Each structure stands twice: as C-alpha cells, then as structure tokens.
Amino acid sequence: MFEILKPKIYVDSIYNLDLKKLKKLKNIKSIIVDLDNTLIAWGNNEIDNKVINWIKEAKKLELKICIVSNSNSNRVEKIAKILNLPYYSKFFKPLGITFINALKIMKANYLDTVVIGDQIFTDIWGGNRLKLFTILVTPIIKRDSMGTSFQRSLEKIILFFWLKRDEIKKEIGNWPK
Known part of the structure; x- marks a missing residue:
C-alpha cells in the first residue's frame, strides 16, 4: 500500500544511523538531509553539539552532505553556514528538481x-520518486508548521497500518546492525 511513500x-x-556501516553496506557516499525535525527541532535556530558531532563524523568518513529544506531560505542558509554544509531551500520538496x-x-x-x-x-516521497535510498526518522518534536501538521495526521494513519501489517518496522537501536 502506497509503496512510493514507504521508507x-x-x-x-539520525543518531541511530551507524554511518560507517551504512557507507560500507549500501555504498553510500552522499547524504541529502532535511533540516526541521530531522537535524534540529522545527523553528529552532540552535544547533545541538550532537548534530555538530554527527556532521563531523560524516565528513570524517568522507560522506558529502547537503541540507534540503522547505523552510525559510534565510534561516536554512544561516544554519548551513554554521554547519559548513551546502543547502538547497526553494520550497519544492517533494519535487524531483x-x-x-x-x-x-x-x-x-x-x-x-x-x-x-x-x-x-x-522527504521520503521525493527521494523514492528518484529511486534514492530513503530513511525516515521520528520528528524531534511534535510541534510543526500548520501545513505540516495536517500531513502528520495522514502520516500517522499510514504508519499505523504499515507497522500493524509488518510492511515496515521501526529499527530498534543502531542501524545497520
């Protein structure tokens, strides 16, 4: 059911991802990562040291990272500069472009x-449309923009059915094992 939406x-x-194993197992060289509720809490401009360390680890493993966000471009730019990462923020996710x-x-x-x-x-629909490897993370906080709040309601229903039918499972601990 809804395969194109399935991670x-x-x-x-993100902290449950063993980047070293992910790189080796899936031959990953690049990461497209969302900003709000993936790297930092929605609406927040503060960057946790854990995020900085996660990015440092990825760079140490020679993984390229680009932030892709539908959030305010000025805000995304400021955060990307602090993290020394490229970004793309044009409000077009999930479009392939x-x-x-x-x-x-x-x-x-x-x-x-x-x-x-x-x-x-x-994130997932856009990545799947281009046949990229997709990883869904639990939102950092429950608070979201109004547009996202509506989508979250639908996502909860879809996730409930996927999990109930064992179509996906939530990995416990670090992945890959």
Missing part, C-alpha cells in the same frame, strides 16, 4: 545517495 528504513533519529539540485550541488550519484528526513510526504 526503506525507519529509525528514531529539489533532489536533483542537491545531487548536483554535491556532485553526487543517485546510486550512492541516501535521503534522511522526518516527513513521508516530502
């Missing part, structure tokens, strides 16, 4: 890129 992997947070531009920015390949985000209807 390949579902975890609690958004992900294609992120791939171009990183000079990345479809086959070795992962999309990480907290929303099924933007």
Whole structure:
C-alpha cells in the first residue's frame, strides 16, 4: 500500500544511523538531509553539539552532505553556514528538481545517495520518486508548521497500518546492525 511513500528504513533519529556501516553496506557516499525535525527541532535556530558531532563524523568518513529544506531560505542558509554544509531551500520538496539540485550541488550519484528526513510526504516521497535510498526518522518534536501538521495526521494513519501489517518496522537501536 502506497509503496512510493514507504521508507526503506525507519529509525528514531539520525543518531541511530551507524554511518560507517551504512557507507560500507549500501555504498553510500552522499547524504541529502532535511533540516526541521530531522537535524534540529522545527523553528529552532540552535544547533545541538550532537548534530555538530554527527556532521563531523560524516565528513570524517568522507560522506558529502547537503541540507534540503522547505523552510525559510534565510534561516536554512544561516544554519548551513554554521554547519559548513551546502543547502538547497526553494520550497519544492517533494519535487524531483529539489533532489536533483542537491545531487548536483554535491556532485553526487543517485546510486550512492541516501535521503534522511522526518516527513513521508516530502522527504521520503521525493527521494523514492528518484529511486534514492530513503530513511525516515521520528520528528524531534511534535510541534510543526500548520501545513505540516495536517500531513502528520495522514502520516500517522499510514504508519499505523504499515507497522500493524509488518510492511515496515521501526529499527530498534543502531542501524545497520
């Protein structure tokens, strides 16, 4: 049911991803990552040291990272500069052009890129449309913009049925094992 919306992997947070194993197991070289409720709490401008360390670890493993967000471009730019990451913020997720531009920015390949985000209807759908490897994370906080709040209601229903039918499972602990 709704295969185009289904993530390949579902975890609690970016911190549950073993980047070293992910790189080796899936031959990942690039990461397209959402900002709000994936890297930092929605509406927040403060960056947790854990996020900084996660980015440092990815860079140490020579993984390219690009933030792709539908959030305010000025805000995304400020955060991206602090994290020393490229970004793309044009309010077009889940359209393919958004992900294609992120791939171009990183000079990345479809086959070795992962999309990480907290929303099924933007991050996962957009990544799946381009056949990228997709990872859904639980939102950092429950608060969202009004538009996203409506989508969350639908996402909860879809997730409930997927989990109930064992169509996906939420990975416990670190992934990959």
